[in-house]
Amino acid sequence: MTKDALLARLADAVISGKPDLAKEGAHEVLKNGVSPMAAINEGLVKGMSVVGDRYAAHEVYLPQVLMSAHTMYAGLDILLPAIPKEEVADKKKVIIGVVEGDVHDIGKNIVKTMMTAGGFEVLDMGRDVPISTFIESSEKEKVDVVAMSTLMTPTMDGMKEVIDGLKESGYRSKVQVIIGGPPTSPTFAKEIGADHRDANAQDSVANLKGVFK
Amino acid sequence: MNHMERAMAALTNEPVDHLPAYPIACGVNRNLLPGNVTYHEWCTNPKLFADAFVAGHKYYDFDFAIGLMDLSVMAGDLGAHVRMDEENTPFVDKHIIHSVEDYEKLEVPDIKKGRSGVILEGTKIFAEKLKGEVITAGFLEGPLLALTQTAGAERVFMDMFTNPSAVHAGLKTMTDYDAQMVEAFGKTGANGLCWDYLWANYSCLGDKEYHEFEGSDKYAAKLNRMTVENGMALCIHNCADMPHLDTQVKEFKPVIYSMAYYPLIPGSPSASEVIEKGYADNCLIGGNIDPQFFIRATPEKISKVTQDLCQEVKTALCKRGLNSRYCVASGCEVPPDIGTKKENIKAVVDTTKKYGVVKC
Numbered sequence: 001m002t003k004d005a006l007l008a009r010l011a012d013a014v015i016s017g018k019p020d021l022a023k024e025g026a027h028e029v030l031k032n033g034v035s036p037m038a039a040i041n042e043g044l045v046k047g048m049s050v051v052g053d054r055y056a057a058h059e060v061y062l063p064q065v066l067m068s069a070h071t072m073y074a075g076l077d078i079l080l081p082a083i084p085k086e087e088v089a090d091k092k093k094v095i096i097g098v099v100e101g102d103v104h105d106i107g108k109n110i111v112k113t114m115m116t117a118g119g120f121e122v123l124d125m126g127r128d129v130p131i132s133t134f135i136e137s138s139e140k141e142k143v144d145v146v147a148m149s150t151l152m153t154p155t156m157d158g159m160k161e162v163i164d165g166l167k168e169s170g171y172r173s174k175v176q177v178i179i180g181g182p183p184t185s186p187t188f189a190k191e192i193g194a195d196h197r198d199a200n201a202q203d204s205v206a207n208l209k210g211v212f213k
Numbered sequence: 214m215n216h217m218e219r220a221m222a223a224l225t226n227e228p229v230d231h232l233p234a235y236p237i238a239c240g241v242n243r244n245l246l247p248g249n250v251t252y253h254e255w256c257t258n259p260k261l262f263a264d265a266f267v268a269g270h271k272y273y274d275f276d277f278a279i280g281l282m283d284l285s286v287m288a289g290d291l292g293a294h295v296r297m298d299e300e301n302t303p304f305v306d307k308h309i310i311h312s313v314e315d316y317e318k319l320e321v322p323d324i325k326k327g328r329s330g331v332i333l334e335g336t337k338i339f340a341e342k343l344k345g346e347v348i349t350a351g352f353l354e355g356p357l358l359a360l361t362q363t364a365g366a367e368r369v370f371m372d373m374f375t376n377p378s379a380v381h382a383g384l385k386t387m388t389d390y391d392a393q394m395v396e397a398f399g400k401t402g403a404n405g406l407c408w409d410y411l412w413a414n415y416s417c418l419g420d421k422e423y424h425e426f427e428g429s430d431k432y433a434a435k436l437n438r439m440t441v442e443n444g445m446a447l448c449i450h451n452c453a454d455m456p457h458l459d460t461q462v463k464e465f466k467p468v469i470y471s472m473a474y475y476p477l478i479p480g481s482p483s484a485s486e487v488i489e490k491g492y493a494d495n496c497l498i499g500g501n502i503d504p505q506f507f508i509r510a511t512p513e514k515i516s517k518v519t520q521d522l523c524q525e526v527k528t529a530l531c532k533r534g535l536n537s538r539y540c541v542a543s544g545c546e547v548p549p550d551i552g553t554k555k556e557n558i559k560a561v562v563d564t565t566k567k568y569g570v571v572k573c
């Protein structure tokens with residue numbers, strides 16, 4: 001099989017949400033000496049962006065998006081460890097989570113998936129994440145980006161508490177803080193001292209890519 | 214007009230003195246009861262649950278009373294762990310489905326026990342106390358909502374793709390659970406039963422998935438029919454940003470449809486769009502004040518928002534040749550937080566009385 005055909009197979013596996021095909025395809029790629037980075041970017045990620053666009057256009061829905069994400073991760077599990085060290089070195093690290101008191105995590109998971117697809121290393125803290133966990137883990141894991149999500153008004157204040165905590169610990173100046181979720185707004189981001197707010201996953205990846213250009 | 218006359222007129226598209234008003238104030242009404250009742254006490258004690266609805270009606274002059282508690286009642290009674298803080302809405306923090314086989318193991322709990330028992334008993338008390346004064350309704354989680362709350366939404370969505378038969382097994386149990394609840398609600402004396410079918414949302418599911426995993430005759434359509442057979446009017450609440458209106462209004466044919474509006478989300482239907490597209494032709498639409506405003510806005514601001522909504526609705530109703538069929542409500546529950554302002558709830562009702570007069 002040609003390189004292009006191998007990559008197309010990976011993209012198709014993601015688009016159709018078939019984790020087994022992605023695993024098979026990933027092994028095949030490595031066996032044939034194709035660069036794992038190329039397989040990720042031109043295979044898995046390409047497939048995931050097709051799905052992301054179709055979701056944005058309401059052509060596919062959450063079950064498909066989640067299966068595609070799951071498929072992409074299955075392929076990444078095999079391809080990421082195969083990337084030569086020097087190529088991994090400059091991957092930016094993001095910590096993401098839903099703030100304390102809020103269990104709405106579907107949007108956060110989509111953002112996480114698109115960030116992973118966008119070449120970021122993403123550390124997922126889950127949902128209902130205590131303020132202190134955000135603060136302590138950011139420093140411990142030496143992250144470049146702190147990304148917070150909430151869908152509820154009463155929990156929005158938690159975002160400010162995390163930022164205040166980061167200021168206190170002295171780590172705020174070393175990270176980009178981005179926020180999202182429908183009740184937040186660019187004005188709110190400014191008010192609480194976040195760097196940016198995005199309305200959706202795609203825009204958020206585009207923004208971060210711009211920041212770390 | 215008294216509350217009953219106004220609500221009945223709005224339900225049947227007869228002229229009203231002014232549009233009915235019902236900010237969906239439930240848990241928040243506990244702050245009208247003596248003795249600093251906490252949220253935790255309110256949602257576990259049928260008498261306090263009921264008393265809050267009665268107190269809310271007396272204090273604010275609502276036109277309806279719909280007995281919403283929260284969305285973790287069924288999952289909790291099925292065995293999922295529910296985090297119950299003193300003053301926050303409880304939520305499921307540990308799901309109980311960890312493998313495909315677990316769906317089969319779900320069993321309908323004893324509905325007289327747990328919070329299912331509390332909501333049934335509480336609904337009975339407030340339905341009796343408010344009988345003849347306002348239209349009352351029970352509130353129940355639809356089968357897909359109950360299942361995602363028990364199993365985790367993502368797990369269920371992925372299993373829809375890879376193990377649909379397991380999901381159907383889970384939904385069957387939830388539907389059996391709901392069916393028992395419908396029969397029990399039928400004996401509470403409530404005039405209606407309001408279903409929460411929130412996954413009918415184009416941000417989450419398409420028509421095909423929704424039909425297969427909730428809308429069909431095996432699940433929601435059957436429960437809707439049972440609701441009516443048990444002597445209650447069918448009501449639906451869906452706070453989604455992009456609700457499946459054709460299915461839920463035109464196909465399910467509820468008498469009341471309660472919905473939200475998200476101005477910043479392209480495609481989210483506004484009140485006038487909903488009326489213009491005919492969804493209020495045979496159904497009383499309730500909507501759509503942003504619940505956030507009850508905490509964050511000043512009474513002046515929320516009055517202005519209500520006044521604008523009244524104007525928008527009146528214009529659309531007249532254009533469509535309708536007399537009423539819209540209830541000024543919140544798009545979702547009024548936040549039960551201690552920060553929610555009573556004045557804001559009152560302002561919505563009072564502004565509707567003043568500006569909700571429909572004259573075409």
Ligand code: B12
Binds near residue numbers: 103153200201
């Ligand atoms: C599904 C849902 C639920 C599910 C959640 C399941 C899950 N695992 O996530 C369940 C049933 C559990 C649920 C529970 C409750 N819910 Co709810 N729920 C919704 C609903 C219908 C859809 C949310 C959703 O998943 N959308 C799809 C995803 C893909 O979109 P999204 O999250 O917006 O994410 C996108 C963007 O916002 C953005 N984004 C999101 N996060 C981030 C982060 C960053 C960094 C960036 C850059 C971008 C970004 O990118 C995403 C992808 O493009 C909304 C209403 C709506 N919007 O339709 C209400 C809603 C969020 N819920 C609400 C409420 C009140 C509740 C309950 C309190 C109800 C109750 N009384 O029990 C509980 C909350 C319990 C708790 N403590 O958390 C309210 C919140 C109101 C408010 N402003 O405070 C809403 C808005 C409904 C309403 N109108 O009132 N809910």
